[in-house]
Amino acid sequence: xxxxxxxxxxxxxxxxxxxxxxxxxxxxxxxxxxxxxxxxxxxxxxxxxxxxxxxxxxxxxxxxxxxxxxxxxxxxxxxxxxxxxxxxxxxxxxxxxxxxxxxxxxxxxxxxxxxxxxxxxxxxxxxxxxxxxxxxxxxxxxxxxxxxxxxxxxxxxxxxxxxxxxxxxxxxxxxxxxxxxxxxxxxxxxxxxxxxxxxxxxxxxxxxxxxxxxxxxxxxxxxxxxxxxxxxxxxxxxxxxxxxxxxxxxxxxxxxxxxxxxxxxxxxxxxxxxxxxxxxxxxxxxxxxxxxxxxxxxxxxxxxxxxxxxxxxxxxxxxxxxxxxxxxxxxxxxxxxxxxxxxxxxxxxxxxxxxxxxxxxxxxxxxxxxxxxxxxxxxxxxxxxxxxxxxxxxxxxxxxxxxxxxxxxxxxxxxxxxxxxxxxxxxxxxxxxxxxxxxxxxxxxxxxxxxxxxxxxxxxxxxxxxxxxxxxxxxxxxxxxxxxxxxxxxxxxxxxxxxxxxxxxxxxxxxxxxxxxxxxxxxxxxxxxxxxxxxxxxxxxxxxxxxxxxxxxxxxxxxxxxxxxxxxxxxxxxxxxxxxxxxxxxxxxxxxxxxxxxxxxxxxxxxxxxxxxxxxxxxxxxxxxxxxxxxxxxxxxxxxxxxxxxxxxxxxxxxx
Amino acid sequence: xxxxxxxxxxxxxxxxxxxxxxxxxxxxxxxxxxxxxxxxxxxxxxxxxxxxxxxxxxxxxxxxxxxxxxxxxxxxxxxxxxxxxxxxxxxxxxxxxxxxxxxxxxxxxxxxxxxxxxxxxxxxxxxxxxxxxxxxxxxxxxxxxxxxxxxxxxxxxxxxxxxxxxxxxxxxxxxxxxxxxxxxxxxxxxxxxxxxxxxxxxxxxxxxxxxxxxxxxxxxxxxxxxxxxxxxxxxxxxxxxxxxxxxxxxxxxxxxxxxxxxxxxxxxxxxxxxxxxxxxxxxxxxxxxxxxxxxxx
Numbered sequence: 001x002x003x004x005x006x007x008x009x010x011x012x013x014x015x016x017x018x019x020x021x022x023x024x025x026x027x028x029x030x031x032x033x034x035x036x037x038x039x040x041x042x043x044x045x046x047x048x049x050x051x052x053x054x055x056x057x058x059x060x061x062x063x064x065x066x067x068x069x070x071x072x073x074x075x076x077x078x079x080x081x082x083x084x085x086x087x088x089x090x091x092x093x094x095x096x097x098x099x100x101x102x103x104x105x106x107x108x109x110x111x112x113x114x115x116x117x118x119x120x121x122x123x124x125x126x127x128x129x130x131x132x133x134x135x136x137x138x139x140x141x142x143x144x145x146x147x148x149x150x151x152x153x154x155x156x157x158x159x160x161x162x163x164x165x166x167x168x169x170x171x172x173x174x175x176x177x178x179x180x181x182x183x184x185x186x187x188x189x190x191x192x193x194x195x196x197x198x199x200x201x202x203x204x205x206x207x208x209x210x211x212x213x214x215x216x217x218x219x220x221x222x223x224x225x226x227x228x229x230x231x232x233x234x235x236x237x238x239x240x241x242x243x244x245x246x247x248x249x250x251x252x253x254x255x256x257x258x259x260x261x262x263x264x265x266x267x268x269x270x271x272x273x274x275x276x277x278x279x280x281x282x283x284x285x286x287x288x289x290x291x292x293x294x295x296x297x298x299x300x301x302x303x304x305x306x307x308x309x310x311x312x313x314x315x316x317x318x319x320x321x322x323x324x325x326x327x328x329x330x331x332x333x334x335x336x337x338x339x340x341x342x343x344x345x346x347x348x349x350x351x352x353x354x355x356x357x358x359x360x361x362x363x364x365x366x367x368x369x370x371x372x373x374x375x376x377x378x379x380x381x382x383x384x385x386x387x388x389x390x391x392x393x394x395x396x397x398x399x400x401x402x403x404x405x406x407x408x409x410x411x412x413x414x415x416x417x418x419x420x421x422x423x424x425x426x427x428x429x430x431x432x433x434x435x436x437x438x439x440x441x442x443x444x445x446x447x448x449x450x451x452x453x454x455x456x457x458x459x460x461x462x463x464x465x466x467x468x469x470x471x472x473x474x475x476x477x478x479x480x481x482x483x484x485x486x487x488x489x490x491x492x493x494x495x496x497x498x499x500x501x502x503x504x505x506x507x508x509x510x511x512x513x514x515x516x517x518x519x520x521x522x523x524x525x526x527x528x529x530x531x532x533x534x535x536x537x538x539x540x541x542x543x544x545x546x547x548x549x550x551x552x553x554x555x556x557x558x559x560x561x562x563x564x565x566x567x568x569x570x571x572x573x574x575x576x577x578x579x580x581x582x583x584x585x586x587x588x589x590x591x592x593x594x595x596x597x598x599x600x601x602x603x604x605x606x607x608x609x610x611x612x613x614x615x616x617x618x619x620x621x622x623x624x625x626x627x628x629x630x631x632x633x634x635x636x637x638x639x640x641x642x643x644x645x646x647x648x649x650x651x652x653x654x655x656x
Numbered sequence: 657x658x659x660x661x662x663x664x665x666x667x668x669x670x671x672x673x674x675x676x677x678x679x680x681x682x683x684x685x686x687x688x689x690x691x692x693x694x695x696x697x698x699x700x701x702x703x704x705x706x707x708x709x710x711x712x713x714x715x716x717x718x719x720x721x722x723x724x725x726x727x728x729x730x731x732x733x734x735x736x737x738x739x740x741x742x743x744x745x746x747x748x749x750x751x752x753x754x755x756x757x758x759x760x761x762x763x764x765x766x767x768x769x770x771x772x773x774x775x776x777x778x779x780x781x782x783x784x785x786x787x788x789x790x791x792x793x794x795x796x797x798x799x800x801x802x803x804x805x806x807x808x809x810x811x812x813x814x815x816x817x818x819x820x821x822x823x824x825x826x827x828x829x830x831x832x833x834x835x836x837x838x839x840x841x842x843x844x845x846x847x848x849x850x851x852x853x854x855x856x857x858x859x860x861x862x863x864x865x866x867x868x869x870x871x872x873x874x875x876x877x878x879x880x881x882x883x884x885x886x887x888x889x890x891x892x893x894x895x896x897x898x899x900x901x902x903x904x905x906x907x908x909x910x911x912x913x914x915x916x917x918x919x920x921x922x923x924x925x926x927x928x929x930x931x932x933x934x935x936x937x938x939x940x941x942x943x944x945x946x947x948x949x950x951x952x953x
Contacts, residue, residue, distance in 0.1 A: 378884055628868075
């Protein structure tokens with residue numbers, strides 16, 4: 001009997017491993033065929049990510065209910081893993097078990113408890129999917145998920161049944177007193193059929209596990225194998241730092257983004273096969289939530305489907321030309337709807353980096369196909385020609401500072417302690433410049449040695465880069481790095497989170513390494529040091545986190561210190577790293593919002609819900625977008641930059 | 657030396673840019689043969705490849721040694737196709753040209769923001785002349801030989817042709833070319849509020865424009881939008897009614913010669929940047945201007 005069962009198990013195991021192995025090998029070869037990505041450095045940070053995101057389930061637990069559900073199943077399976085081996089041994093010989101562990105009471109107690117937790121997790125998952133039915137599953141393969149949950153339930157139920165029948169037959173190698181659940185179940189099992197129940201349960205258990213193994217790589221449930229790998233190879237550097245294109249390389253090696261799925265990097269391929277279709281990205285996406293074509297989830301799923309359809313053909317015959325990703329897998333609109341706010345990346349529990357995918361699609365469309373929304377062409381042309389996105393003369397860059405006594409750093413002059421990088425919007429936009437003027441007054445008040453570059457400052461290139469126009473970006477970087485390095489600048493202060501991100505995170509890829517601080521950080525420090533003394537008013541203020549501060553660069557508390565110093569803070573429901581974009585990021589500032597509802601108005605509605613009188617901002621683009629949103633929705637809120645609010649508070653203290 | 661010139665007609669007469677092109681053509685030799693493409697049954701409207709084919713045959717028929725056309729949208733496209741057919745370089749948008757070997761040209765690039773001095777190495781110069789940069793030749797001062805040519809077109813020459821003509825939904829005057837624009841902003845208040853703007857525009861023979869706020873609100877189509885992400889305009893007079901003048905809007909106004917702003921807020925950026933301002937309610941002021949114009953007619 002033992003021999004027969006051993007042969008049967010060996011046969012089942014062989015079939016399962018061969019079927020699983022074939023698919024796994026194909027996926028491995030596919031990912032290996034991806035274009036290079038430098039993701040082998042920085043091992044400590046990768047291990048930390050693995051510990052927090054995978055083992056600690058930190059991303060999943062951002063949503064407590066579904067997070068606990070998943071954690072119960074995931075941690076349960078970590079504990080139950082050795083039971084697979086125990087069950088296989090038991091399937092062959094009812095009287096044998098895994099040496100040592102199979103007879104440990106404490107381990108079997110853990111199995112009892114965690115198996116119940118898994119079962120609870122499955123019930124919760126079904127409740128979420130069938131009763132609560134959140135919108136984030138829209139477009140996901142729901143039938144696939146039901147099948148998988150059914151298989152998991154089957155695995156756990158057969159395990160309980162097996163353990164109970166073992167106890168009933170006295171086959172348990174562990175002290176039965178350690179397993180109250182299985183013991184209670186055993187008391188229900190009597191009679192001559194129990195030996196058959198024991199055999200049936202253990203064999204059903206083993207066969208369900210093997211079926212699961214085979215089904216795994218063909219389904220979205222592949223994530224249990226690849227998510228941990230994908231998280232390990234995730235981005236360890238600043239989130240706002242896009243990958244540099246090295247134009248110096250031989251032309252055929254330069255990757256102008258992704259035209260076809262075979263142009264993706266191996267990390268991007270790993271990304272798309274990791275997707276579990278959970279829809280957390282979609283739920284957080286400002287474009288999707290205002291009725292636009294983009295859903296980050298559907299984008300990743302579409303690229304995965306195309307990769308799995310075309311990738312194997314390309315592997316089989318290297319000459320195979322897969323169809324273009326755009327417009328076959330996703331439409332042009334999907335690519336241009338993205339505001340690069342990073343909400344999806346922040347939410348994704350399996351470490352998918354959606355922004356890199358979108359930017360790569362844009363790079364191909366802009367630099368190879370020259371295909372992008374018409375109205376953005378003016379921005380690209382003006383940035384290239386006049387070094388600012390509105391086509392204003394460089395000579396007008398200091399107009400805003402007339403009469404303020406600001407030093408314009410001349411070539412050859414010694415660098416100031418802090419270079420105030422003004423940015424194009426504050427220099428040219430009527431509404432945005434108020435913040436620059438307030439910042440200057442505060443710096444003067446605190447006696448900070450600073451200067452501006454005036455006409456020698458050019459756009460950082462951020463909007464061009466986010467549009468996918470890497471040429472223009474790199475040309476502007478070259479010019480600015482030469483100016484900044486030539487002037488001996490060490491520390492840069494800026495009011496614009498986009499300049500802040502570019503200068504601080506991206507310029508170092510091009511020979512420009514500076515200490516870059518955002519004005520909210522710098523001003524909060526001046527307040528902390530007592531160099532600025534504000535008097536808070538009793539006005540209620542809600543602060544809108546800019547994506548490029550709060551999410552991409554972790555600047556969340558300094559602005560809040562300032563809000564508390566000038567008024568009465570009230571938080572919006574979506575705050576800090578889960579903020580909702582104003583609609584201007586990713587060069588959307590220079591595109592028409594033709595689809596869905598305006599994002600800026602949606603954010604203003606969220607702000608109005610707090611009942612606050614003032615909507616505090618810390619970004620010139622947020623200022624313009626939200627101020628427009630306030631006017632368009634005829635609300636009474638005032639949109640004011642934190643620098644201006646602080647300046648008012650300092651003046652208030654002086655006059656009281 | 658015989659030179660061939662492509663002449664476009666406006667109201668049955670050589671258009672201004674074409675006559676300017678003749679000035680340059682005359683410098684390259686004489687007589688100047690002109691090719692005027694009159695509508696044929698086969699080429700109803702614009703068919704750039706067919707035009708290029710006709711030009712190519714005309715060069716052979718006349719023994720011309722250079723071809724010149726006006727640097728209009730059509731001229732540049734036809735000449736680009738001719739250059740491709742002949743495998744020769746084209747110098748487009750020239751403002752001056754000197755015959756020789758090589759030919760020396762001065763030409764506009766980047767939408768006119770860059771002036772390039774270039775040498776054209778070609779046994780057979782192909783040039784287009786940037787409109788309104790050269791004085792138009794009096795047609796009779798140039799020795800022009802007008803000749804009718806039989807066009808022998810092959811089906812493939814007609815691969816590109818105008819299949820239908822649809823007038824712009826805006827009707828009337830197009831924003832980009834309008835001499836006068838009456839534009840409304842959020843201050844107009846509603847879709848219906850644009851009636852007074854349209855009335856004034858029709859009295860002035862002007863185009864109607866609007867700000868981004870107006871298209872966001874759905875009061876006017878995006879084709880009416882003036883600004884960074886709309887149309888960039890260059891009218892003689894821009895009348896801005898209830899537009900605050902966000903940077904996005906001002907970026908589309910750089911070409912306007914005179915700005916008249918009507919706004920209740922004298923501190924609105926557009927009021928500060930305008931040549932003439934009227935402070936007050938546009939719903940009273942605009943109809944008053946219309947009434948005044950009517951009264952004087």
